[in-house]
Amino acid sequence: MKFYYLAILLINLLGAIDVCARDCETDVIKTEKRLATNLEYINYVISGNRSGHDLTNTYYTVSVCYAVLGNYDSAIYYLPKDHTSLVNLDDIFYEECQITHSWKKAAELIVADFKSKHSNLKNLDLAMELTRLSGREQSVMWYGFYLQKGSSCDKLKLAHQQLHKKAKLILESLKGKDYPTVNDIGAEGMKSLFLLIQHSDDNVALQKLFKSKMEAALKKQTYTDTLLITQLAFLTDRVLVNEKKLQEYGTQFDESHHLLPIRDAINVNTRRLLVFLAPLNK
Known part of the structure; x- marks a missing residue:
């Protein structure tokens, strides 16, 4: 059971950002790993709770940071109760970080559990796509906030731009349709969709x-x-x-x-x- 929790933690770390430009993926991953081993960053994310950002995404970030540092008791303490969330689960990081079949199996369990819990939704695929994308966007945003305190990271900014383009494509595809309801994509899917709309300030x-x-x-x-x-x-x-x-x-x-x-x-x-x-x- 402990292996399962740690697998979930590491998968969330490795799946935090999805970018389309291949040449910037590796740099973003390195940036994320470096920040994850920084205790100052962990404290920064925890203090960020006061700003009203989504606590589930925040605690996932804190949890995976402690996991990378080897402090597994703290990692499990900060792990949200719903540890089978799709937030920040991204297949692209398997290839980059040479994740073994065992880690992939844990990821499959996450997806299977999500589908089982939400099997009654009319548009399960859209719910999953929205949940993943909003989670990645939140993760990039948190790292961006932290980096703005000192040095800048052009690669991270590019990653955010790529995510924004992907979100725009999803929203464009929904323009000619009725607004999804809880019965269509679930409460989590609705929150994710709303987040993407909110962040379309351009x-x-x-x-x-x-x-x-x-x-x-x-x-x-x-x-x-x-x-x-x-x-x-x-x-x-x-x-x-x-x-x-x-x-x-x-x-x-x-x-x-x-x-x-x-x-x-x-x-x-x-x-x-x-x-x-x-x-x-x-």
């Missing part, structure tokens, strides 16, 4: 298109989809900020984690309650 028109799709999906539903309602609130603010307007719900912050200006700020908490968001602290 294409506000695309964000607005998906915003209208989300609104249409809510009108069709006969139940209260709290997840979709909250995501729509976030996207609404994102679009407004990208258009240099005041946000409605207070979900968007600047790079220094300062809340961006809000329309009718005195009543913002009333609006937040309507979209299932906790009140802002005064």
